[in-house]
Amino acid sequence: xxxxxxxxxxxxxxxxxxxxxxxxxxxxxxxxxxxxxxxxxxxxxxxxxxxxxxxxxxxxxxxxxxxxxxxxxxxxxxxxxxxxxxxxxxxxxxxxxxxxxxxxxxxxxxxxxxxxxxxxxxxxxxxxxxxxxxxxxxxxxxxxxxxxxxxxxxxxxxxxxxxxxxxxx
Amino acid sequence: xxxxxxxxxxxxxxxxxxxxxxxxxxxxxxxxxxxxxxxxxxxxxxxxxxxxxxxxxxxxxxxxxxxxxxxxxxxxxxxxxxxxxxxxxxxxxxxxxxxxxxxxxxxxxxxxxxxxxxxxxxxxxxxxxxxxxxxxxxxxxxxxxxxxxxxxxxxxxxx
Numbered sequence: 585x586x587x588x589x590x591x592x593x594x595x596x597x598x599x600x601x602x603x604x605x606x607x608x609x610x611x612x613x614x615x616x617x618x619x620x621x622x623x624x625x626x627x628x629x630x631x632x633x634x635x636x637x638x639x640x641x642x643x644x645x646x647x648x649x650x651x652x653x654x655x656x657x658x659x660x661x662x663x664x665x666x667x668x669x670x671x672x673x674x675x676x677x678x679x680x681x682x683x684x685x686x687x688x689x690x691x692x693x694x695x696x697x698x699x700x701x702x703x704x705x706x707x708x709x710x711x712x713x714x715x716x717x718x719x720x721x722x723x724x725x726x727x728x729x730x731x732x733x734x735x736x737x738x739x740x741x742x743x744x745x746x747x748x749x750x751x752x753x
Numbered sequence: 754x755x756x757x758x759x760x761x762x763x764x765x766x767x768x769x770x771x772x773x774x775x776x777x778x779x780x781x782x783x784x785x786x787x788x789x790x791x792x793x794x795x796x797x798x799x800x801x802x803x804x805x806x807x808x809x810x811x812x813x814x815x816x817x818x819x820x821x822x823x824x825x826x827x828x829x830x831x832x833x834x835x836x837x838x839x840x841x842x843x844x845x846x847x848x849x850x851x852x853x854x855x856x857x858x859x860x861x862x863x864x865x866x867x868x869x870x871x872x873x874x875x876x877x878x879x880x881x882x883x884x885x886x887x888x889x890x891x892x893x894x895x896x897x898x899x900x901x902x903x904x905x906x907x908x909x910x911x912x
Binding site for chain 2: 621669670672673689702703706707709710715716
């Protein structure tokens with residue numbers, strides 16, 4: 585299911601058997617991008633859109649994205665909202681507790697650059713990329729579910745192009 | 754009771770401790786009370802038969818003017834349906850005021866917030882810690898003269 589479609593024509597399948605041959609990179613990348621388990625938290629109004637995206641209408645489950653309550657289980661964090669300095673301390677710690685490979689999707693203006701708090705927000709971190717590396721930025725205030733889905737598909741593309749041999753920035 | 758009746762009654766009990774009633778501003782009528790008497794005033798407002806201010810709607814901290822902070826008490830009475838605003842000035846040089854958390858339990862967290870952001874000390878509050886900012890934060894950000902620090906725990910704060 586899926587692997588033959590998703591791994592393009594470099595996958596070889598024997599005519600009669602249930603054996604396929606592919607590269608390690610493709611297999612790993614396929615398995616990683618198909619089950620991006622998500623850290624179970626939301627930070628501000630972006631979290632409402634994230635919840636809407638998780639709910640039945642947009643259905644994040646179909647990408648294999650399931651919220652998990654422990655950093656030990658998860659592969660991605662959706663930074664869904666305003667990151668206060670108090671929360672940034674916690675996020676950094678949660679990020680450090682995640683097993684590699686780990687990915688960050690920064691959702692909305694606040695997480696990208698501080699958003700409306702850029703000038704007078706003494707308590708707001710002006711962009712989550714100041715403390716942890718971000719893979720995909722989704723602009724919007726807050727982004728609609730469609731925008732978040734596009735961000736996640738971009739992240740899947742990014743994972744699909746990874747390689748064990750060479751690091752892709 | 755009307756605001757004038759409430760005010761006159763308080764004035765007759767506490768005398769000099771109650772300042773002038775201001776009704777000509779585009780806000781709810783208010784008066785200043787002596788900060789050193791606020792615990793007695795609060796208890797009177799809650800327990801007096803004709804007052805019965807059983808609910809503290811809000812307690813706010815304000816950077817009031819050059820020399821003073823202020824604590825603003827918004828009160829209302831479910832029993833009698835009237836409202837009241839009392840303010841207390843607290844000098845910046847020695848920002849201490851008595852807590853009213855033993856009169857209205859709701860005051861406890863409100864006082865922690867005022868302490869956290871504006872920095873007055875509520876004497877008698879059983880748990881006067883920061884409530885919003887991290888515990889190792891320095892300064893009180895809603896003071897007019899507050900300067901945003903460059904860094905907090907290695908994280909750059911300005912844009």
